[in-house]
Every structure is written in C-alpha cells, then in structure tokens.
Amino acid sequence: MSSGGNRLQRAERRALQREDEKYLNVPLNLGPDPRSIAAHTRHMVHLFSNPAAASPCADAMAHLGALYSRTVPKADLACRRGCGSCCTQLVTVTAPEALWVAAQIRHKMPVIEKMRAADAQTHGLSMEARLKSHIVCPLLKDAACSIYAARPVGCRAFVSLSLAACLATFVDGAEPQIPTPARHTDILYTCRILLYAALRLKGLKDAAYELNAAVLAALAYDDAEARWLAGEDIFASVPVTGTVPPAFELSISQLVAHLAPTV
C-alpha cells in the first residue's frame, strides 16, 4: 500500500499493534464494536508482509482459518469425518489459499496427476455444471480432506444441518437446498471481507479462482509465493471465477479506507 499523507507515525502504529493483540486469540466480534475486525485485518496485513516468515500466505490463511473455527458456535451439524459428499462442488479460492494448498502437494506427484485429470474435466465449468458433473475433488482421500489443516476458507464453511439434504443435492442431483446455520454464513462472509481488505491494503490482487486451476498455476513455479507477493500475476492465465458481491464491496472499501493510515 502506498503511504498516504495521513499515515500514522511508526510509534502510533506499534501501539495499535499492541492493542490489537487483545483481539487476536479470541473469537471475532461481529457486533457493533469494529475493533476486532480492524485488529484481525491489520494482523493479516502484517502476516502478508513478514519477511522472516517461511510462508506469509500460509501464516495469514492459517490465522483466518483458526479465526473462523474459533468463532463459529457449536451447532448440531450433520457433517462427519468420512462424509465427503459436498467435495464435488466448485471451490473458489483467493491466491494465498491456492498457494497454501499448492505447498501441501508440491512433492506429491500422484495427487498432482489427479488434480491435472480433474482440471481437464472441470476447467471452465459453471457452478451448476460442476455440481451436476459429480467430479470429486482430487484432494479428497478415503472420504476425508487430505489437506484438512490448509483447506480453503470456503471448504471450512461447507456445513449442513441435514445429511439427507446433502445426499439429495450432491448424490441425487436435486436442486441445492442445504440448510446451513445463518451464523456460520455471517462469520464466513466477515472472514472473507477482512481477507479481501487485507489483500487490498497490502496491494495484492484479490481475485478468486477455481481451486484446481489455481493450484496447478501455483505449482508451475518453485517460487510461486515469492513471485506473487512481489507483484507477479502468476495466476494471469487462470479464469477469475469470483467477483466481490456488491454487498461485500462497500464493507471492504470502507474497511480499507478506515485502516489504510494504520498499516
């Protein structure tokens, strides 16, 4: 981010950083107090900027994933290990999510081959066509996610209150009607807003891509993450699948404008 004329002095930014620490290891506060969201967004900007980190993207996405998990309330979900029925959907990811997934499989040729085969079948399919294709995510192994700790934020939020509804949708091809707790969706949206805001504050591209295509693009470079963090658009050939919904756009731009002087 370019430093505007109203940017806080270094000592003031350090003081804010210390203040932020109070919010970082507790659930996200979605209430009217904006300090929790501000603290996590600023923290993610710092994580993306950390020159000492082996993988700034992994650190930032691990923080966001842990935040989501810590914030969602206990709910009577139908989701269980061994049920991967929803892992046939189109998964959209931002670049740091794709880079983190790519790092998990970089030296696993059989998985990469499975991903290439899946990509050949799914490339360019719409959300609806992808659902009807029943093509299973190449990262699913023995009905469980093989990169569970590094799974994309969207995958964390694929939750359901009804196994029957999932089977009807993902196995029988019925119209998708998956009952999801509204609170989970609110928390997912807020996590996405602060991720997009952090990317913009850091001057990084905030596009969303289909998982397989983006991960394969990242695997084309040994130093994919360093290139992307340096501003090289290594995902230029990957179709953008997600645009920021207008309802998010206003929140993201307000958050960016509010936080820009503080990072």
Ligand code: SF4
């Ligand atoms: S990344 Fe993991 S959780 Fe997400 S669709 Fe693939 S197997 Fe399922």
